[in-house]
Amino acid sequence: MAKLLLIAGILYLGWWLLLRPRPKAKSISEAEACDILGVSPTADAADVRAAHRRLVSAVHPDRGGSAGLTRRINAARDVLLRERS
Template sequence: MGKLLFFAAVLLGGWWLLRARPKPTLRLDEAEARAVLGVAADADAAAIRAAHRRLVGAVHPDRGGSADLTRRINAARDLLLRP
């Protein structure tokens, strides 16, 4: 029983350490963000949201796409829509 509890504690501790690691942040400038989303320099918020929705629908990991590409598209949207 003691070995089982020790093994469970080691697994829980390892999981806790892996869970606590911060995710790397993406550094995009405005021109890069617009290129990722495929919007013009004068695009309004509605056009940015529409481009984001279209792209994420196509490359979302639940649909067999890439998590990294989805993260990049989300970062571009966040950069362009921030106040």
């Protein structure tokens, strides 16, 4: 019986890690991304990268910052660089 419970637990853990449904990430608008990074809507890719680097260095989780805030800053960078490519 104990072996059966162990196998069921391992199968559940595998499902949870690999196959469980995950919530979709909320996309942000270009205007919201500009507000997050503190750049103008006409900023070029170099300005976006510089603002991203400045903000992430201050709020990165390795430096005691927030992982959620770092994700938002990365998402803002991705949106703005996608628009400028």
